[in-house]
Amino acid sequence: MHASDLPHPPPGMMTLRVGCTLSYIVQGNVPLLLLVQPRLEGGQVLLQEEWTHASGSSTTPAADRFRDAHGNAVIRTMLTPGLNLIRHDMVVLVPESEERQEEPMDLVSPSALPPEALRYTFASRYCESDRLVQFAYERFGHLRQHPAELIDSICGWTHANIEYRYGSGSSLLSACDILARGYGVCRDYAHVMVALCRAMDIPARYAAGYLPYLDPRTAEGDMGVDFHAYCEVYLGGCWHIYDPRYNRTHKGRIKIAHGMDAVDCAFATLYGEATLDRFQVWAYDTGGRDEHAGDPVAVVRGKDGNAVLAA
Template identity: 45%
Template structure:
């Protein structure tokens, strides 16, 4: 398998988040906020503030995510990540070759765990349903796309309906959810056919689309391993999107949470931003100014001279 070329990164996006936690006693956070290294984006500048110089340790977890372990003392603690990132103006998967799925005997050992049931992607409960709905669809990318289309058309998206205790099976039964639920169900259905699938979180600006609700948040979707490459599949939108900035991935949301709390602490403030800007006009740490936003429209503006 030859390595893929780096695409032209001709769009600039500002992404980040501001979080606050109230700690009532000793507590610790695992924070995954910095974008992962990826051929489809490049960090121009980024800044991360971890409270008031709180003790922190950075490490890479078993899925390749960058994680900070932060110790909290009683009181209020604020965290902020802000980044300027270059992305491609081309949509998802545009340069990936048509690929046949690999058998479990051909898969790299590190990928095998993404074929197995997990806490939120309980594919073992969905096997009969998956074969009834998609068993006649050609194995591989056609089946991946059919699963995405079915979830998109049959699961209702409801803002603020998410719950931390719902598995893919639960989402299928109730018939609605948020992007986390769409991703878990898509991942589980693909795993029912031994297709390695992983849960992904990151930022997604509205480049080339108009979003009437205009609600910026962390976004969850899926990737499926076909022929040696990870293909993006997003049942929430079911259309190729531009400018995904991947932060973390794993077997399900347990591995990909932006924060995991140990001890007496609660999230008290939460803001996320992801929007296109003109290159060179915005810096990390600047006040958020959505009048500088270039996306949320059908036209795709690039950094080339206009």
């Protein structure tokens, strides 16, 4: 789509500018998988996209795209010796309403779950639900007959009992580790909630996406802008969004991926050694401005994790 062809958002929709810049320094050839492209579902429409990869080699590395086992859109490329600068920029149309839980909220017995949902009742590397069955039932078992209240309680409990500490995340830590130490980042909140739901035989999956920066004068202004992890829980035949990091609905969330846990949703997976030299993320409402993929961005994530004006 040509820049001049960008439509004005129809009623009930908003136009978001989302993307990232990654810079790696490598010594040899290092394959790289990226999960940065939105899933085209739930009303998300990709209007424009620009992908660039400048490398230390004399040729521009080719990139191929495919769907993984969870249906996520994967970009595969090769980092070559020297400095590799990758930029992925998009304009995306999304519903402007906040997330609502309006569908039926009944628990579905494992005997009646569709196979694609049943897989999300299993324990996984970061969500050791098999170790948390007693823990979960002691705290939430009395709410089994009230599914909406049950999931709200699990989300609220996770939010209240895990302290957020920016920069404390680690690929070595699981849900049980986070429950033991009591603090973490968004991926840790998501792992804890997913594990607690699965411990009660409720399908839950880890999800990741862009969390846009909105007007700082609104209640959303403290959310910053970043890749963000949250949860989806299967109730009444539908997947419902829950965000234990913030424990409230959000407007403009753009889903990139879902899976068993963070292994399936990592925004970057490297097959070799590489030094991350630069990392920036942007996700914001264009506010009706005439912005296009490839233009200078207006808002990026700062070093402290908060959104800052870039222009």
